[in-house]
Amino acid sequence: MKIVAFIGSSxxxxxxxxxxxxxxENINVRKVYLKDLTIKxxxxxxxxxxxxxxxxxxxxxxxxxxxxxDMLVFSTPIYWYSATGLMKNMIDRISQAIRDxxxxxxxxxxxxxxxxxxxxxxxxxxxxxxxxxxxxxxxFDFLNMPFTGYVIGRASKPKxxxxxxxALSQARLMNEQIKKLIQSREQS
Numbered sequence: 509m510k511i512v513a514f515i516g517s518s519x520x521x522x523x524x525x526x527x528x529x530x531x532x533e534n535i536n537v538r539k540v541y542l543k544d545l546t547i548k549x550x551x552x553x554x555x556x557x558x559x560x561x562x563x564x565x566x567x568x569x570x571x572x573x574x575x576x577x578d579m580l581v582f583s584t585p586i587y588w589y590s591a592t593g594l595m596k597n598m599i600d601r602i603s604q605a606i607r608d609x610x611x612x613x614x615x616x617x618x619x620x621x622x623x624x625x626x627x628x629x630x631x632x633x634x635x636x637x638x639x640x641x642x643x644x645x646x647x648f649d650f651l652n653m654p655f656t657g658y659v660i661g662r663a664s665k666p667k668x669x670x671x672x673x674x675a676l677s678q679a680r681l682m683n684e685q686i687k688k689l690i691q692s693r694e695q696s
Contacts, residue, residue: 511537512539514570516584516595518543523669525662526629528583530679531626535686539579540573542594560604564690567601571611578693579622579656579686582644586629586637586660591644599647606651615651622656622689623648624682628662628675638662656689657682 513532517524520541545566553560571616574580584595591599606615626645627637637660648655659682669675 509578509693511579512573513581514541515541516592523663524585528626528637581624583626619652623659
């Protein structure tokens with residue numbers, strides 16, 4: 509089972525990545541750091557005669573990673589009660605990607621990909637981060653993607669997530685769930 513984690517933080521080894529590492533402990537995963545890619549904002553061309561043009565940036569690397577995966581983890585700090593701009597920009601471009609004739613199997617593939625969300629914030633995130641989770645759920649529903657689970661952690665300062673026993677416990681429980689899912693897919 510191939511797993512890709514999209515890391516939407518602008519800070520290396522931040523709280524969200526630490527919690528993601530707990531979720532994926534002892535699991536083979538490819539991390540894609542959005543901060544290291546150039547992903548241009550979407551120019552909405554859905555309703556124009558010419559449609560979306562091919563964009564000269566790194567978004568094809570995102571699509572290749574998605575198409576190679578069986579599971580996607582969307583890992584984002586909670587910035588102003590939503591995903592980071594890095595993560596949101598990546599998600600916005602899906603509107604273009606699902607119409608890209610170079611990726612004819614993308615929509616069908618997305619229906620088979622398990623998804624997890626990891627989010628960390630400092631301002632009562634288990635309540636105020638729920639709209640972010642709902643946004644992901646609506647996106648996954650629109651694309652017919654299975655939404656397998658999420659964990660929300662509370663932290664602001666570096667490594668503070670290690671003090672959030674609830675989030676760490678939830679991430680460890682989901683880690684076991686993922687390992688079972690991997691095992692069942694390997695036996696199939």
